[in-house]
Amino acid sequence: MSRSYGQLCGLALALDVIGDRWNLLIVRELLVRPDGARYTDLRDGLPGVATNLLADRLRDLQHSGVVGREEPKPPVATPVFRLTEYGRALRPAVEALAVWGGERVPGSSGEQDFRSRWLVVPIEALLADHHPDDPAVRVEVRTGDEPVVVEVGGGEVHARAGRPQDRPDLVISGPPKAVLGVISGKLPIAVAADVGVEVSGDTTVVNRLGLG
Amino acid sequence: MSRSYGQLCGLALALDVIGDRWNLLIVRELLVRPDGARYTDLRDGLPGVATNLLADRLRDLQHSGVVGREEPKPPVATPVFRLTEYGRALRPAVEALAVWGGERVPGSSGEQDFRSRWLVVPIEALLADHHPDDPAVRVEVRTGDEPVVVEVGGGEVHARAGRPQDRPDLVISGPPKAVLGVISGKLPIAVAADVGVEVSGDTTVVNRLGLG
DNA sequence: CAGCATCCGCTTTGATACTG
């Protein structure tokens, strides 16, 4: 467990729980895996983490009630980690931080790891369904290690890793940084074509999402 | 400067900038001091920080564009630190974390430092003016080291350290933890009286703020 | 005194190796 700030202040109390290095990234990883994650899923989604730290942090987060661990019943299987309701309540904070940090996407440099799944948080935080009465549509985002589906309709936007059931109405593909730049609103979609972002299908959906 | 996560992800990029210990608390301190703060103001508002760390972090935050430092012109005076616009953009994230952490206020224990000023963030994040067309009113919160004024009117709620110009319409006083518990919504105001919270004046303002 | 910088003991982190 980490050292407490010892301050009677909501922010300080929050940081006492999730302020340690890697903790919020673990929460992110569990937010984008609503069905839960195994230890190795987490390790893969957190490139750079030392395995002992991951184990320590998971223990801490369990003790503070943010993460739950489900032991499997049948003979052979592996434990699954999942956010508790208390942990899911971190979503607004994670989104706000991700939006703020998205500002730095175009300028960021160096070796950067990427997982398509990470797009789920900024997509749901920043994109909106501006034509809620139109029929629902599906967008497929192709970049990085796996596709991401965005379901848009009824005024809501949901994203998850995977492929759409039906064929998508719109497909966006390109290099991860450019795609994330577009989602973060720092890279106008018109300019994005110059850095390899391709958009095909029903391009009115682009406006519907506010990516014009 | 801290070690980067090296991940192409808004959250990770945000944490690269403000993820180090004390950084977000420094941002909080500057958020509740909109006129800027001197080095010693910050040290007083951050009980427990080592002075070398405060100096280091202020340098880091300047380099990353979160904090600005204004050198005084006249012969003798001391530098003033202030959030840049980029730094002020952290407010939603700080509020979200403070709200989440507020959950722990009633259960928190041990030696806890407190500064009345810290109330400004949760007050503005959690209280609302539910009767925007009524005339503006002032609330004085008396707890901790100095009073805090809350100005309510026109659908907005603003808080700052200090006393109201005119005499307040409502006065709330009591021990810091109880007062913060009430603001955080975890301690019903009816129950708060048992732990020393006193409310005097125009108590309709309590409902107007949603503290009923 | 305000605003740091330096030093030192301790804790935390990160990389790798190892185990049930």
Add this chain to the structure above:
DNA sequence: CAGTATCAAAGCGGATGCTG
């Protein structure tokens, strides 16, 4: 697969010293 063990390096907290 899901961690534990080990150890060097970095970071933190506290005290103290320097400079205008």
